[in-house]
Amino acid sequence: MWKSLKYQPENLPETIEMTREYYGDSxxxxxxxxxxxxxxxxxxxxMIRLARDVESGQLAGQYVVIPMAFKAFNELIHGTLSLNTLTRQIYGGQGIFTGLAKAVYQDCAEEGSRFCYGxxxxxxxxxxxxxxxxxxLxxxxxxxxxxNTKALVKKKLGPVLAQLSWPFHQFYKVxxxxxxxxxxxxxSDSDLSGIDAFWAKVQNKYPIIGVRDTNYLRWRYFDIPLRDYQVYGVRRQNSSELLGYIVGRCTEVADMSSGMIVDFLVDSEHPAAGRCLVNSLLRFFVENNMDLAGSLMLAHTEESxxxxNxxxxxxxxxxxxxxxPVIYRKLGVTKDNNRVGENASDPFLQLNQWFLTMGDYDVI
Incomplete structure (x- = not known):
């Protein structure tokens, strides 16, 4: 038997112990x-709910969301991102996942959050x-x-076929x-002075977009432990106005040295500035011996x-x-258990209304 309790900062050590048991050291x-x-x-x-075994006192599971600010249809609203969910194996089948989740959604709705996504x-x-x-969605x-086409072919198909990939290697050379x-x-984190003005200009570029102001970018890409990101801005010659930015990270994906474009946003009046950002980041990846570049980007966006190109x-x-996949749940429940406003005409249910990148969640 278990009980639900709201997370407090002093619970962090025991949640880490449970998480290591589930995910290992990472x-x-x-x-x-x-x-x-x-x-x-x-x-x-x-916003976190924990399940505690009433007999042994140990944690049985957790459900976690973090607040995320969005500009949606010209309105500043708050949503939540679901992450780090787990239930200890011995407590499976006891309704912990659903019980904690519904309690968290109620907590979030009471705090004014409009939706949860993941x-x-x-x-x-x-x-x-x-x-x-x-x-x-x-x-x-x-x-x-x-x-590096030769390196990719060699890793997957062997050195003989790698020699035959030379024309493709030249074609994809950055x-x-x-x-x-x-x-x-x-x-750099000490010079983000142009971000807020840039965000003010582009915040309505897409109907639903996560807030990308100075405070957010500093937290997400500069203050984060264990990860290093390369962040570039672009401006016109003889001007200090920021026209866009791009964020990259060198990592390993499926045993391949990969440069991931984590975030990318450009002023729609200057698509050529966006091309310069991409080219600069690709050259950075090559200088750091990455064999493959990748990005998650919705097809309807200019950045895609x-x-x-x-x-x-x-x-x-x-x-x-x-x-x-992107999943979405509107917060707030009516008496018949249907979430208010969640129907086929709800614009939040249309993925082509959103702007989402790897930067809008936590894996890369």
Whole structure:
């Protein structure tokens, strides 16, 4: 038998112990990472419910969301991102997942959060839809671009075929496509002065978009423990006005050295500035010996078109390491258990209304 209780900061050590038992030693069970994720978020502290065994006193599971600020249809609203969900194996089948989740949603609704969204893995995906009433909005396409075709072919098919890939290697070679009208430069946590003005200009570019102001970008990409990101801004020659930014990270994906484009947003009046950002980041990846570049980007966005113009291709679903579904649940329940406003005409249920990148969740 278990009971639900609201998380307090003093519960963090025992949640880490439970998380390590479930996930092993990784960023998701690291003290500093979780303090950053749960306590330092400029949108607010994490909303967490814990399940405790009433007899043994040990934790049996957790359900976690973190607040995320959004600009949606010209209104500043708060949603929540679902992450780090787990139930200890010996407590499976006791309704912990659904019980804690519904309690968290009630807590969030009382705090004014309008919705919950997530990018579930294949194991948790069915539970969110069948047990918690989430809607699958669709998949975010994975875009890929070879950086070192010979290395990729050698790893997957062997050295003989790698020699035959030389024409493709030349075709996908990253070249310097600088534009004399624009200057691309590294952004640092000590100099984000142009971000708020840029955000004020582009915040209505898409109907639903996560807030990308100075406080958010500093927290998400500069204050984060255990990860290093490369962040570039772009401006016109002889001007200090920021026209866009791009965020990249060098990592390993499926045993391949991969440069991931984590976030990318550009002023719609300057698509050529966006092309300069992509080219600069690709050259950074090559300098750091990445063999493949990747990005999650919705097809209807201008940023997706810019990536495709820079050699990115949509990965076939059969070759994806896993699907990337977006799930959504409106918070607030009516007496007949239907969430207010959640129907086929709800614009939040249309994925083509959203702007989402890897930066809108926590895996990369």
């Amino acid at each position: 960023w998701i069970s690291d003290l500093q990472f979780l303090k950053w994720q749960y306590e330092d978020n400029p949108a607010g502290s994490a 990018f579930p893995n294949p194991n948790s995906y069915p539970g969110f839809l069948k047990k918690l009433g989430f809607t699958d 669709g998949r975010v396409p994975l875009l890929l671009r070879p950086l 070249r310097n496509h600088s534009d004399a009208r624009y200057v691309v430069y590294p952004l 078109r810019i990536l495709k 820079n050699g990115f291709l949509t990965c076939p679903k059969s070759l994806e390491p896993q699907p990337f």
